[in-house]
Amino acid sequence: MECLVAGADEKRYAEFRRILTGEVVGDAPYTGETFFADFADLGYSGWSRENFPETEEGVALKFDLELPVMAEADVAQPVKQARPVVAAK
Numbered sequence: 527m528e529c530l531v532a533g534a535d536e537k538r539y540a541e542f543r544r545i546l547t548g549e550v551v552g553d554a555p556y557t558g559e560t561f562f563a564d565f566a567d568l569g570y571s572g573w574s575r576e577n578f579p580e581t582e583e584g585v586a587l588k589f590d591l592e593l594p595v596m597a598e599a600d601v602a603q604p605v606k607q608a609r610p611v612v613a614a615k
Contacts (some may be wrong), residue, residue: 527591533583534575566596583604 531539544550547562562568569592576588 528588529591530588532581532586534587539573539587560599562597562602565593
């Protein structure tokens, strides 16, 4: 996902990432560990500062949020059964 954080404060970006992973409790009812439980990792793409003159802050930190979904469970592969060898006549 492509995301924007209003303002140029990197601490807000870092706090947002900590809220998603459950390290910090957020103000919403569905944040942190409950949200992050289905994802394998929180990818890091870095951020860039973008100008948004039409907003109150005038700038924002732009970043990509990568959330790869965890595999549900390892599905056991069926064991291949060897067929008996039949002798030719």
